[in-house]
Amino acid sequence: MGRLIARRLLTAVPTLLAIIILSFILMRLAPGGPFDGERPLAPEVRAALEAAYGLDKSLPEQVWMYLTRLAQGDFGPSMVYRDFTVSGLVAEALPVSLLIGGCALVLASLLGISAGLWAALRAGKWQDEVLMLAATLLTALPTFVTGPLLALIFGLWLGLFPVSGQNDGWDWLVLPVVALALPVTGAVAKLARAGLAGELGSDHIRAARARGIAPLTILRRHALRPALVPVASYLGPAAAALLTGAVVIETVFGLPGLGRYFVQGALNRDYPLVLGVVTLYAALIILFNLFADLIYGWLDPRMREG
Amino acid sequence: MRPALVIVALIVLAALLVPPLLPFDHVAIDWDSVRVGMFTDGHLLGTDDLGRDRLARLLVGTRVTLSVALAAALVALVIGVAWGAIAGWVGGRTDELMMRIVDGLYALPFMFVVILLMVVFGRSILLVFLGIGFVEWLTMARVVRGQVIALKQRPFILAAEAAGSPARATLLRHILPNVAGVAVAYLMLTVPHVVMIESFLSFLGLGVQEPLTSLGILVNEGAEEMDMNPSALLLPGGVLVLVIACLTIAGERFRDRLADAAR
């Protein structure tokens, strides 16, 4: 297991570097820059600004400068929010995004796994069919449709939850988290159902039945862990889906998370901000894949040998 | 599978055939009836803030979304099948290298790469589907590779070699026809996925640009006026969800049927 993790970490570093360098170059190739405002700047001002941000240097030099600073934990200054550093903005936004994403992940896993397992135990019956159709419908619900819709119904019409911004309580979390969790719930339910239904027909379950073990014990002791392997393998993609969904959700519900900064930054050509967020996203996804590997190993000892 | 496909076919037909029959096109502004309700002055679904016919915009938006999705899915199909077939057929270190690349790309936060691409290279519709296609081929490549490797181990491939069939003929006459079914199933599953991505980008203002419209743009516009006029959100959102759900169901059934037939 240790060797597997070590190898994953070793491949994670070049992946992360590649993402950063690629994104950096892409941003620099873009026509237009952060100082192309509505009024053209005086050439000397522009030159001074570019020098200050290192834009006058060659591309490899800029990449190197960026990487060395990044190694010290410094994402550089934001070019648009001029009084802020990227690290400062990110430090403020990351907890909000992690809170929403984390809650959504927990909610989606709990709901999805229970629904999927329940459906698998009724495989072929109408409850199974209905539940799986519902799960497919859930996966077809884009966050940018459900977000506004939930805001409309539960916020504006029923007035149950706030629809914009944070407050000191917890109720501002409900709508964003639910909107974010719905499609992931559907996907998890389908995977859990397929996993358990496949497992229940397997030889080792028949062998356990032949020993006269009680059905619930068979489920708990023999079927559950292998049945959850497909769900675990979805953890990495789920993290990506949640981060992407959060971009919309934070915009829709006016929350100061990473996603909003990313979109704003991209539209404003705020290179350091966008790069910072992309780097963070990539690191998060890699972290999640690593986490998934650990769960994998726990679920199935065969996976412990990389 | 069949009802789902019928629904999709109906939506496609409506998006293709109905707009020319309407008295208004999706950009024309009807100054006499700005922001009117349903069934007013010949506007079946009313008009928006600028006096444009909502029905025409909904249908054209559907058409744009679907064509972008189909084009992107085809790009993904071509890259994915070629990549997967070569990796699986050649095997050995070539295969390992090619699949390591796919694994690496899988770990990327893709949506963000697409967003970067959109920002960097302007927002032409061509780039939208090229960009999405370049992102979506990974699953196709994995599936096709797995299929090719499974086929390669079947004795009829060895029998073809014994029968003197050159490698290229074996690939074209034995391998690819047997991969086609699975590739089509995953094409059917890629389309709804791409619909989702395209609408997402358009919703953020990074995808299709005015005067063209797409379901994502309509959902975005609808979300802004949903408190006054919920149907502006519900109609494009509903069409979007329907298309994605039906294509997913049809694709999954088709894939499962192929898997059953293989057993």
Added chain:
Amino acid sequence: MSEGYVVRDLGVRIGDRAIVDDISFSLAPGEIVALAGASGAGKSMSAMTPFGLSAGVASGSAMLDGIELVGMPERDLSRIRAEKVGFVFQQPLTALTPHRTVGQHLQEAAMQAGGVKPDKAAMVAMLESVGLSRPEERLVQYPHRLSGGERQRVLIAAALAHGPRYLVADEPVSALDAALRGEIMALLVRLCRERGMAMLLVSHDLAGIEHHADRLLLLEAGKVAEAGPAQQIATAPATDYGGRLMAATPRLSEPLHQLPDTGETLLEAETIHVHFPKPGWRRGRIDAVVDASLSVAEGETLALVGGSGSGKSTLGRAIAGLGPMAAGSVRWQGTAMPPRNRRSSEHRRLIQPVFQDPLASLDPRWSVADIILEPVKWLVPHEYRAERAADLLEEVGLPRDFAGRKPSSLSGGQAQRVAIARALAANPAMLLLDEATSALDPLVADGVVALFDRLQRARGLSLLFITHDLALARRTAHRIAVMEAGRIVECAPREELFANPQAEATRRLIAASG
């Protein structure tokens, strides 16, 4: 309360389909009864359905120690299984739960009838009794660390852990390597005799069970075709079906039949080496065939016999130019054959293969005629047309109008005959038969073996006959080469090989096939 297991008029249905129809038998305490027959004859269904372990629904009566099992609710049936019966299945590789250790499996099995938790010494003793080496180490291992044979031993230990009176074994050895089958079967029988357990044994392999079972039931299409003491059926079957089945089952004890005469040496393979790269970036290599030499004469059958992984298929493919070859030479009538990728169509034509899995040997999307004529397209062009496909079908004993069919509509035996017709279409001098009959039911396999004999006499074909079945090799081959761990350890005419076996591996194979 009457002891024993008594089945009367048992029927099994799946949905509307009757799988088993009115079969009756009984199993006295300590007795071993075997259900045998072709695949689809309903033998597993008859054994498993009364215990609620199949997809079928049982009718009729099955009394275990005076308790009726048919119609019993699953809860009670589950208790009966836990207390009175042990089960051994065909697939040792998948019948253990992957995330539970051997020790956890044994513990669960020992406690299934409500017994106390076994201590380590007790579990070690269980593993020792089934002949598993290093038992203490095994207790903490996960199943994937064990080989197929070792896993089957663990499963047998688990089946016996609660001290059942009855054992139901469903094809317990057919997924194992040939050399292991006899050993595991003997282990099962010994354990039954020692503990006074009764065993209901299901097997398609008559030769493997007839010495072990007390009584034998031959099933055909869901009915009992013949029943009686095993020795009696084996030596003097009373029914036509029994007679044909016995005749189709090769045995080492049977008299040798005359084989066709042989001619000049055709093929000589010398010091063949084959190795495969290990997967992964840092590659080592696996030596699959080491220093193997053999020759085949015109009209001769040479059998290559060995366990799985012994390299027999790899060697056959290397010779036919259908697989890798690292070193060595292949000569045909004295002239060297070029390596795989430079063989001309004339070279390819000479040796044609027939493989084990008949359906996987045919492209599912092609018609039978296209499949048969594939070699004609590339190897012997402009010579034959559609008429040729029908002629070939006739030659392999299939109706001429099969030409328009798709592989999915063929049975296993028919598909294998189509594959043979394809091989013949190239007008070969030699056939490479890679376990060509081992996936077929005994009667079908026997028909295909007879076809090879007919083709050999009619066309003067040489056969390189690869098989794990020593008795079949003895029946069909002029000479037999025994392979172990990539080497040919012995090669001799069949009479000589059995009269005076030289290699240890040969003696072991003969013992396992007895």
